[in-house]
Amino acid sequence: MSTPNPPRKTRHRSPIVRSFRLVLRMPSEADERITAADLPESCAALLRTVVKRTRLWPSEKADVARELIDHMHDAIAAEQAPDQIVEHFGNAADAAKLIRRARKRQRHPLLRAWNAAVKVTVISPLVLLALYAVLWIRFNLGDPELSSRYLALIAEARPDPGQGAPPYLAYEHLSILWSDTERHLIENAPADAFANRLYRDMPSLKPDHPLYDAVAETTRSLRDQIDAAARETHRPGHGTPVVTEIEFPPQSRTQSAPIAERRASLVVFDPDHRPPLSLGVLLPHAQWMHHTAALLAFDASLAAHEGDRERFLNRIHAVFGLAAQISTDEILISNLIAQHFHELACTQIAEVLSADSQLLNDRDLANLSHAVAASSQRVHRLSLLFEQAALEDVLQRCFTDNGRGDGRLINESLEIHRMLHALTPPSITKAEPFHEIVGPVASLLVAGRADQREEMSEVFSVASTALQAGPAGMPIALAWQREFDDRYESILYRARYFVSATLTPNLMSTIGNKLKKAATSDATLIALAIESHRRGAGNSPAAITDLVPRYLPAVPEDPFAPGTPLRLWTEGDTIIIYSVGEDGDDDGATPLLEADGDRADHSFRVRWSGVPKQQSGDWILYPPAN
């Protein structure tokens, strides 16, 4: 005897919900057949369950229902009791599953293929979307742990600038004045007037350049400000510790934005505050110092043309002063800038020696020799300690920290990557949707923090070894760089190690550049010594060794022929000081020439990655290229 069903609770539902439920509850053909079959309730309920669970198409359900109804009618006709029929039927869930599988096999192959395609098309994106959502959350919710406090390390090493306004204010003032002029000059210059930015080309401008007169006029008009800046270069440090927060408008990348729009604000570093990204504070005044150095170097050249010996010497010593100031930050980029300033001064000295050596008296020659030697010692001492600390700081911001030195890539890495890519302050770059979309997926591919650090450490380890080896370090540096380049060719490697590969500067090129710049500096010393020798002995020396020890303390070594001196080529009054160059072959002072007949630029470009291509020909270190 069956127990009556308990009365169902009625729930109030909105008309919309009721309509929706009504549609869902519309009886199917299979249901109608089962109802119309007039089977005992237990049999009908069983059939409804089985048919519903098959999840087949309605027509298939109807067909299955019809056959099962027939079967049950036959069983009833054979006088089987309803309970017996239900019992003999078997497990309803299993039956539904098996029927579903079997009926689906009966479908037309094209229909089955279509069904599979629909599944792939509809379900796969949903699965991928769900997976992406998980990755997105994982990528965007990760927090970096800033445990490495690089700023304290750097700030501690910076010398106290003493009382009064810090020197950088004079550079800033001069830079602002210059930048407005520079913008005006660039806008009115012929398209091919500059190979670089004007302030970079300016120190080597010759009187036949179309903008020479305009630049000379501007420089003269800024004489007082240049004098003021030159005075500041003799003070220690450049006024740190500070943090520079520069707000650049996007167009300032082209250096054509009005200077008023790219003012910087300087904030005194607060050790308790979350330190800003290291790269944002490593170049606090670099741009202003760059402008100042360029103006000083150009004014030195101008002074030499005007025969103003005193001003020439003042500007040269000021450039050495700038190099000294910025080299107090033992950061690679600061070192490189210091080397560049040093080279600017050496080039101006070499220009005077090769064109009008009589501008300088004997005492000047001796003083300049001392200045070059002292500055060279300072700026060519590359230290990687802070560089590593600074890059470690960048790394710690790109990844989470699991407390064991490892972690996964997080959102902050994108901003840093963009900044590094553009080599511009982070505030310049706006969020780029493409990176935001790719970032979470990239986090799956990119190697963890520990692996990235290991890759970076390897670079620093090889670079340190190469640096300590002096000129003998060059082959080490180049060999490693080529090996790295092979590695870097793999797309998988670049994907996995994009953080460390992007972060790690091309230290090997940097080392090569340092050796080249040091050799240029040595050549200036040799040229000064030769001029002194000429004045003392009345002739040029036959060999560099003739200058030692009276005019030169020691013979400078050729960076590409360790153990041998730089080479000297003489013919009458003409002298050429050169290195054998990367190929190690002495070509008798024959440089590699560009297609236009100019001397090839042998300097290693400082890049974030990539191998410098080995060049043939000698490096002409003196006289400077015209």
Add this chain to the structure above:
Amino acid sequence: MKLERELMRGAGPTAVLKLLERGEMYGYQLVDALDTRSGGILAMGQSTLYPMLYNLEAKGLIKSKRKTAESGRERKYYHLTGKGKKKLQSDTEQWNNLAGALTALGVLGPSKVSLA
């Protein structure tokens, strides 16, 4: 005594094909015949029979057709196809070989039932 599921999975389709060799049958007839003629050993419920029939049909071994019986009721009748006949022949041979091997090993004794 009923067969274990795995054995039924192997023997069931052959038994159904054998039953259909003599002529078309509908579902209940097949269930009844399997039960009575195998002494209950090959007895199977609808939950096993119909998926099996649909599978055999999907493989092209049997075909179905709705027909009205003499009683006036309409049912779905199954009959063997040419492919089904070949399959039955092949299965029968394999079962004979298996039975022979098992008999030789002393696993099988005299048969208690016949599908004659």
